[in-house]
Amino acid sequence: MTSVYEPSRALSAKIGRRLTQWRAAQPVKIAPNQPILSITFDDFPASVVRHGLPVLAAAEVRATVYACAGLQDADSLYGPMFSKSDLAAVQNEGHEIGCHSHSHLDCAKAAPAMVLNDCARNAESLGALGLKAPPRNMAYPYGETSFALKQALASRFTTARGILPGLNIGWSDRLQLRAVSLYGEHAHRLVSPWLARAAARQAWLILFTHDVAPKPSRFGTTPKALADTIQNAKDLGFAVLPVGEAADHVLKALP
Numbered sequence: 079m080t081s082v083y084e085p086s087r088a089l090s091a092k093i094g095r096r097l098t099q100w101r102a103a104q105p106v107k108i109a110p111n112q113p114i115l116s117i118t119f120d121d122f123p124a125s126v127v128r129h130g131l132p133v134l135a136a137a138e139v140r141a142t143v144y145a146c147a148g149l150q151d152a153d154s155l156y157g158p159m160f161s162k163s164d165l166a167a168v169q170n171e172g173h174e175i176g177c178h179s180h181s182h183l184d185c186a187k188a189a190p191a192m193v194l195n196d197c198a199r200n201a202e203s204l205g206a207l208g209l210k211a212p213p214r215n216m217a218y219p220y221g222e223t224s225f226a227l228k229q230a231l232a233s234r235f236t237t238a239r240g241i242l243p244g245l246n247i248g249w250s251d252r253l254q255l256r257a258v259s260l261y262g263e264h265a266h267r268l269v270s271p272w273l274a275r276a277a278a279r280q281a282w283l284i285l286f287t288h289d290v291a292p293k294p295s296r297f298g299t300t301p302k303a304l305a306d307t308i309q310n311a312k313d314l315g316f317a318v319l320p321v322g323e324a325a326d327h328v329l330k331a332l333p
């Protein structure tokens with residue numbers, strides 16, 4: 079891949095993003111009785127299976143992989159993307175497959191109906207590849223969304239996740255959960271203050287990354303950083319759960 083699409087970095091786009099973040103489409107109160115960590119992988123590079131799943135299995139935790147069916151078997155800056163057998167491996171080990179749209183579109187620029195169609199197409203394609211149940215949780219490609227889209231997705235998904243950093247605690251928008259990147263070989267050191275803060279506040283922390291490899295892309299991490307992050311979370315008393323199970327847990331805590 080020679081060029082990578084990037085959403086607008088113009089000031090007006092930044093302000094729009096901020097307003098969207100603060101305009102909750104589906105406010106929920108998140109009040110877990112212990113800190114929760116969800117580890118998520120976007121786009122689904124094949125290296126998640128090769129280098130990520132063994133780490134998760136050794137730690138006896140499960141994660142969420144947000145898949146784009148349109149990227150199946152493609153080449154990318156994260157290396158080769160997932161194949162049919164990778165999808166089976168993730169599913170067989172009890173991890174959650176979430177939706178990341180079919181075509182990895184910029185959801186802030188597309189009409190909500192188009193995004194809904196794209197997500198329906200993703201569920202259909204993943205189903206044809208062997209996914210047993212349609213995804214219940216979504217991650218916005220590039221973290222981009224709009225208030226209208228969040229409203230439109232409310233009946234389709236339990237949660238949708240962005241990429242604006244923060245803890246999920248107290249009044250939150252279930253259609254724009256916050257998440258912190260797990261990037262680079264020093265990812266563990268970079269996220270450890272977030273883990274400490276989430277532990278102190280009994281919050282739900284969602285981490286996102288892409289590929290997992292000894293030499294990852296700048297949007298991925300290493301097996302060691304992943305393992306160290308999970309161990310740190312366990313030492314701090316976190317429950318490590320896929321997004322869907324965490325959502326079931328915290329949404330039950332609604333008053």
Ligand SMILES: [Zn+2]
Pocket residue numbers: 120121178182218219220
């Ligand atoms: Zn993505």
